[in-house]
Amino acid sequence: MKTLLQSTEADPAADHHSSNYPGSPAEARKPFAMDTDYLIGLICLALSFGLFIVSTKTSNTSGPLSETSFLFCYMIAIFYTLRMSTRGETWLSFWKAKNKTYQPHRLLLWLIWLVSCFSFNIPMPIFNESAPWLSVAIVVSAGVCILFNWEESLPRVFKKILFLFFGISAVLWTYYAVYLSWIYPASIFGLIILGFSIHSFIPLFLCITHFRILFQRWEMYKAPILAGILLPMLFAAGYVVQWRLISKKIQTITNSVATQDRDDFPAWVQIGQKIDDNWITRQVIANYLAYQMPRKDPSFVPETLNLGSSVRHDPLVLIAALFAKKTDLSQSERVKLLEVLYDARHYTQERLWSGDNLRTENVVTQIRIYPDFRTAYTEKTLSIGNHSRSRWRQEEALYTFYLPEGSVVSSLSLWINGREEKGYLTTQTKADSAYKTIVGVESRDPSVIHWQEGNAVKVRVFPCTSSERRKFKIGITSPLQLNGNRLTYENIYFKGPASDGASEGIRLDFAKNVSGLKIPFEMEESGANQMTLNRTYIPSWDLSFDAIPLSDKGFIFNSKTYQIKPFREISEPFSARKIYLDINNAWTKTEFDSVFNMVKDRAVFVYDNGMIQLSTENKNAIFDRLSSWNYSLFPVHAVRRDNNALLITKETSISPNVKDLQQSPFGDALRKDSLTTPLKTFNIGNELSPYFKTLHELRIVRCEKADIRQVGEMLTRNQFPADQERDASHHLVRIDNAKMTISESTDSLPTGAPDHIARLYAYNHMMQQIGTKYLSKEYLKDSAATSGLLKEAEQANIVTPISSLIVLETAQDYQRFDIQKSKNSLDNATLKNSGAVPEPHEWALIIIFALLVSYYTFRNYVRL
Known part of the structure; x- marks a missing residue:
């Protein structure tokens, strides 16, 4: 061994570990050879890393493995340390020369200890979960350390790459060594007591070992080593x-x-x-x-x-x-x-309880599509698992469901003691008060769903414990999107407790035969116009099929008839004398120039902390400034009083919500705008920002989608699409994405339409009535001012800005918060509802008919 030390110390820059294996006769090193000590080390590293991965996956669950994995990793590190300590030169002090034969073994030893470090960080966090790139960097560094064992067997170009990454790895462990330096004094004291504090020095040991190897190889690989050190520092x-x-x-x-x-x-x-x-x-x-x-x-x-x-x-x-x-x-x-x-x-969003240990375990998606009414009803039943160690730990599940444009929530259920309990519709204020009181103070069973801007709703479910899965169901009524001659259904997706790996069952049911069906996955036919599928949950997908003519049947309820009709493309005279351009980074210079050249003979304005009139001289400078904005918030209230104003916009996908502006002067001015005439607007893009979506739903703006050519033609003819909602003789709402209208009248029609068209009508009609009052807290909370709207929401059983669905545990809970089951309403939507609800006189005829049938059926038995 003394001879071996002398030979290695004589040439510290030699490009080899040693010509000898420990414990073996002197011989040339074989390509990709591995001695017993190194093989045992790799096995220990793999076992320790496997335990660490399992412990991170189960760190919030019960079970002995998650609680003792650190001790296993710690014992594995001690075992390999003791084994290598018997090899003499491996465990010499750091400031003395070491046998290069054992350099790979020392690196492997520190990697095993490193896994123990990260395992120890779970019960006693010194630093948080690593950023994704940092986790990758640590794994790559470990791979470089392992590959170093076969340095001699690599081609020279791969050796250069190896030492490039070795330099990067050295910088990484230098950072960790410096980061942990503040606990070194306490760690030295801890070594005497428990010995666990040795973990704080492992990055320092890795750093020293890395730089010792780099110094030894400096002469031969100066450029890649220098690049590896400088690149991360420069970055x-x-x-x-x-x-x-x-x-x-x-x-x-x-x-x-x-x-x-x-x-x-x-x-x-x-x-x-x-x-x-x-x-x-x-x-x-x-x-x-x-x-x-x-x-x-x-x-x-x-x-x-x-x-x-x-x-x-x-x-x-x-x-x-x-x-x-x-x-x-x-x-x-x-x-x-x-x-x-x-x-x-x-x-x-505000949380009353933590939801850190919750996961979405299963999703059941049931879809019923009405092709001849361009409508779909979707039920999502979600099962929530609590993976907390504590059997009695209560947590709150918070979900945000993202709905297709124009959709409305029409049912909510929560399973309590194994039984499905359906939601009651009430004001948003009452529902919120009841939920917070019961969850925040009494810790019992409720679930609530609230409307949000941007085609979204939030659902809260409490309590979720580890003793059983919690289950709830949400029902959504949606219009189908018409593109050309095809109808498209978009799946409803959500954010909430992690759903990766969750199972999903899908059932698809068509009320009518369709052709040209395109689904992004294969489904099994389970009956006439029915298909099913079981798979791992996938959030985003859609299906499409050939459109069929709209039905002329109606839905009758409370002496009102609801009917759908195709949207008619008609125009009305309109002379746009003032043009307002809503500029942001969605616009291209070509689009801006085309629009400006089209309207430059009129007064053209943009908004930049005040209205600015565009001219040939200033337009380019103004466009360069405004087109760098991530979003725009055009003050529609400032121009709505001008009947000759036209807004042309192209929206980004991001913006504040209207509610975000509630406490600002901008929000105050918008709220005080009492005009009922929506601002005429052309959207030359493919989407609307959250701000404009809400303005469009509230009918503060009337946003018509058109390309630049169509806008030019309309301006030339002095026309704008007619407002059919206002011009109709009956109450009527537009469903833009389905290109249809829904009317409410007293006309007598053949029945057979689903109740969902009445729900869609009620939602759009309510948004139309709310308008700018949406920004008024007092208006939305004042039961007298909103009693008519709330009655309409109760009748349709829909979630809106003023109404919510809530499920409470007992009848006494509903009574305490003055929440009553809606009477004479459509109630919670179900997959079974498909036609009209009988009118009172129809119920009378049904009862009389049933009595007559019973009489003639049983009279002979009575005589006998």
Whole structure:
């Protein structure tokens, strides 16, 4: 062994580990050879890593494995340490030269200890869950360490790549060693008592071993080693610079808002409009809401604020936060920006109880499609599992369901003590009060569903315990989308407790035969016009089929007849003297130039903290500024009084909701706009922002989809599509995506239409009546002002801005909160309802007929 040490120390830069295996005769190293010690080490690493993976998957569940996996990983690390300690040169002090034969073994030993570190971090967190890129980097670093054992067998080009990644790996472990340095003093003391604190030094050992190997190979692989060290450092430096620039821009916009003459919008709205939308911006905004940040006072527990998902440890974010000044953004402003820019509304909603341990275990989707009424009814039954260690831990399930345009929730059920209990419709205020009282104070069984902007609803279910799965059902009535000569059904998807790996059963039922059916998966026929499928849950999909003529049958209820008809494309005279362009980054320069050239002979305006008239001289500069905005919020209330005004817009997919603007001067002005005539608007894009969707639903704007050519033709002819909702002799609503209308009248028609058309009518009619009053808290809560609308919602049993569905545990609970079952209503929708509900005089005829049949049937038996 002494001879071996002398030979290795004589040439520390030699490009080899050794020509000898430990315990074997001197011989040339064989390609991809592996000694017994290294093989045992690989087995220990694989076993330890497997236990760690299982423990992360079951960290919130009961069971001995999740609670003791750290001890197993710890014992495996001790075992391999003791084994390699008997090999002498492996365990010499760090400042002395070591036999290079054992360099791969030492790296493997530290990897085994590293797995034990991360296992120990589960019961005692020093740092949070790693960011995805960091997890990949750690796994790649481990792979590089393992591959180092076969360095001699690799071609030279692969050796260069190996040491490039070795340099990157060295920087990674240097970061961890520095990050953990603040607990080294306590760890040294802990070594004497328990020995577990050895884990805090493992990144330091890996760092030292990496740099020792890099120094030994420096002469032969100088370029790749230097590149590997510099690349992550330069990337981190560039990231810090970008972080500082974004933080500075946020502060600049904030200061600019404070010095503006007008303050129509809150500062966060203008920041969201003008900030660069990229992944670094998202991290700057999220900050401590989603990432582990530096602490002023050292602590063994990381300081974090959870944003609906696990807070992550990202070295780039943490380093940048050390070198950048903090912005003046408050927590509420950060939340608003995340909601708007990154669709985080589901995760920022108020919670009464945690839902960290919940999972969506099973989804049953039942769909009934009425092709001749361009309508579908979908029931989603979800089963929720609680994977908490505690058998009695109660948690709250929070779901957001995203509905196709124009859809409305028409049923809710919750299983209580194994029995399905159907929801009662009441005001949103009563439902919210009852739910919060029972869940927040009494901790008993309720479920509630509320309407939200942007074609969404939120569902709360409580309590969810580990003793049994919790089950609820939601029913949605939807119009089918007509594209050309085909009808499309969109599946309803949701956000909520994790659904990856959940099972799903689908049943599809057509009320009429259809042709040209296209489904993105194979289904089994289970009957006439029925198909079924069982699979792993997939959230987003749609199906389409050839459209058939609309039925002329109606649905009769409470002496009212509801009927659908095709939408008629008719125009009315309209002279657009003032044109308003709603510019944002959805517009292209070509589109802007085309529209401007088309309307330049009229007065053309854009909005930028005030109306600005466009001219040939200023249009390009103004477009360059406005087209960089992530979204626009055109003040429709400022131009609705002008009967000759026309708005042309192209919307982005993001924007604040109308409710987000409620407390701003902009929201106040919109609420005070009492005009009932909607602003005529052309949408030259394919979608509407959440802001414009709500304005369109509330009939504050009348948004007609058209391309630039069609807009030009309408302007040339001085025409605009007629408002059939206002011009009809009967009460009538438009269902734009289905290209049909639904009318309410007293006409006598053949019956046979589903009750869903009455529900769709009621929803659209209510939104039409609410209008700008939607922004008034007093209006939505005032039972006297909304009694007529609430009656309409109760009759149709639908969830709207003023009505919610709730399920409570007992009849006494309903009585206590003055929630009564709706009388003379359509009640909760079901898959069985398919036609008209009998009128009172029809019920009388049915009863008389039944009595006559009974009399003639049983009179002979009476005589006998």
